[in-house]
Amino acid sequence: xxxxxxxxRIEAPIRQVWAVLxxxxxxxxxxxxxxxxxxxxxxxxxxGSRAIGDVEMFGFSQSDPIEVIAFEPPYRYAIEHLGAFRxxxxxxxxxxxxxxxxxxxxxxxxxxxxxxxxFAGGLFGLPGLGPLLERLAGLALRWIDPLFQPxxxxxxxxxxxxxxxxxxxxxx
Numbered sequence: 001x002x003x004x005x006x007x008x009r010i011e012a013p014i015r016q017v018w019a020v021l022x023x024x025x026x027x028x029x030x031x032x033x034x035x036x037x038x039x040x041x042x043x044x045x046x047x048g049s050r051a052i053g054d055v056e057m058f059g060f061s062q063s064d065p066i067e068v069i070a071f072e073p074p075y076r077y078a079i080e081h082l083g084a085f086r087x088x089x090x091x092x093x094x095x096x097x098x099x100x101x102x103x104x105x106x107x108x109x110x111x112x113x114x115x116x117x118x119f120a121g122g123l124f125g126l127p128g129l130g131p132l133l134e135r136l137a138g139l140a141l142r143w144i145d146p147l148f149q150p151x152x153x154x155x156x157x158x159x160x161x162x163x164x165x166x167x168x169x170x171x172x
Contacts, residue, residue: 004152007105008160012167014095017102018074020167021091024051029172030162032155033057034064046071084115106160108152 010017020026024045028034033055040050046068053064063083070078070090078090087110096103166172 003107003109004149004156005105005107006153006156006160007103008164009096010102010104010164010167011100012102013099014074014093014102017093017104017163017167020163021093021104022071022073022077024049027053030166031159032162035061081110085110085112087111104160104163106156108156 020030022045024039025037027037035054035056037051037053039045040052043049047070049068049071051066053066055062055064062085064085065082066079066089067082068077069080069088070076074093076090076092078088081087081089087108089108090106092105094103095101162172
């Protein structure tokens with residue numbers, strides 16, 4: 001997936017926005033395609049924390065394991081995607097209008113791996129054929145990658161609008 005960057009202004013103080021954003025198990029409330037998130041391990045959320053998200057998109061289900069790589073409350077939160085889609089995501093927040101509102105910037109860059117091809121996972125392990133299929137899948141995914149950018153732009157914009165509504169009104 002190409003680089004996606006979106007931003008939005010939320011009419012709430014930065015700490016109120018951060019509380020919703022950094023509630024990782026609660027992110028499905030505002031991320032449309034995220035069904036559930038499970039934190040892995042104990043302890044407070046911070047750098048090195050891991051979680052597994054269950055994503056449903058275009059009729060397919062996929063696990064999205066992530067690791068927190070930056071955690072600077074209430075200003076910055078970044079993750080590394082470790083599953084069939086590799087890459088990074090980052091949120092940056094800053095107070096605006098005398099700290100009565102928050103500007104949030106969201107950046108994601110995901111690269112599909114051959115594992116992202118639905119129903120093909122078992123084929124990649126076939127002796128002799130697996131590596132060839134994996135290369136072909138990689139080429140196909142790079143070819144269709146630009147076609148998905150407008151879709152992901154819309155999804156991310158809708159997710160940020162849901163986050164805004166959740167923070168400002170308590171409803172999604």
